Amino acid sequence: MAEPVVCLHDVRKAFNLGLANETEVLHGIDLTLERGEFCAVMGPSGSGKSTLLNIVGLLDRPTSGSLRIGGEETGALDDHALTRLRGHNIGFVFQYHNLLAGFTALENVMMPMLGDATFFNDGMAQRAAALLDSVGLSKWRDSRVTELSGGQQQRVAVARSLAMAPPLLLADEPTGNLDTKSADAVFEQLRKANREHGMAVLFVTHNPLLAARCDRIIHVVDGRLRSYA
Numbered sequence: 001m002a003e004p005v006v007c008l009h010d011v012r013k014a015f016n017l018g019l020a021n022e023t024e025v026l027h028g029i030d031l032t033l034e035r036g037e038f039c040a041v042m043g044p045s046g047s048g049k050s051t052l053l054n055i056v057g058l059l060d061r062p063t064s065g066s067l068r069i070g071g072e073e074t075g076a077l078d079d080h081a082l083t084r085l086r087g088h089n090i091g092f093v094f095q096y097h098n099l100l101a102g103f104t105a106l107e108n109v110m111m112p113m114l115g116d117a118t119f120f121n122d123g124m125a126q127r128a129a130a131l132l133d134s135v136g137l138s139k140w141r142d143s144r145v146t147e148l149s150g151g152q153q154q155r156v157a158v159a160r161s162l163a164m165a166p167p168l169l170l171a172d173e174p175t176g177n178l179d180t181k182s183a184d185a186v187f188e189q190l191r192k193a194n195r196e197h198g199m200a201v202l203f204v205t206h207n208p209l210l211a212a213r214c215d216r217i218i219h220v221v222d223g224r225l226r227s228y229a
């Protein structure tokens with residue numbers, strides 16, 4: 001059987017606030033995400049959702065516990081190895097899309113491919129164009145991203161997150177700033193990518209209607225996973 005895309009066992013995270021003042025924010029998280037699973041992450045503000053996503057995304061390290069990405073134990077890896085693993089396995093969409101303002105939609109989608117020999121070739125622009133097409137933005141591919149609406153910019157960010165065809169997509173409130181129609185469009189693009197490419201998705205949202213359309217919902221409450229199943 002294939003390895004889970006993500007496997008956390010007893011993951012804890014404490015932040016050092018100085019003067020021996022340490023606060024534990026995640027208190028022993030166990031979580032497995034299988035290939036193709038679309039999982040909503042809900043929970044009150046400050047409960048630890050972003051901290052959890054940052055750890056799964058290899059942007060921050062757990063204080064203790066085990067994190068496996070695609071079967072690879074990450075605890076002993078150095079920063080260089082983590083960056084490589086992240087680049088090949090994980091796409092990100094954030095609430096604030098972090099697009100590069102001076103560049104076009106097409107250039108932004110091409111950006112993650114620039115550092116990778118597998119993708120850095122003549123087909124790069126065609127691939128970026130196809131991704132923009134898949135999120136319904138082919139007409140805007142040569143527009144600077146600052147000329148696009150918030151919803152369109154977030155769809156560019158979705159296309160960019162798919163550039164490396166990652167098996168795992170982490171979306172931290174990607175629809176949080178959008179009106180209902182744009183939020184729905186962005187959600188549908190993520191769902192489509194999940195269905196067509198089998199990528200696993202962790203989708204942080206405060207919107208119960210969108211969460212209900214996911215395969216599974218996990219609730220983070222005070223740094224622990226609560227099951228209401």
Ligand SMILES: Nc1ncnc2c1ncn2[C@@H]1O[C@H](COP(=O)(O)OP(=O)(O)OP(=O)(O)O)[C@@H](O)[C@H]1O
Nearest residue numbers: 015016017025043044045046047048049050051052
């Ligand atoms: N770098 C840090 N240093 C110290 N404390 C931090 C740090 N990052 C997060 N925290 C604390 O960890 C707790 C959880 O924060 P986190 O951002 O993970 O919550 P969240 O569930 O994503 O909240 P929201 O829904 O408001 O985005 C908060 O109390 C926050 O202040």
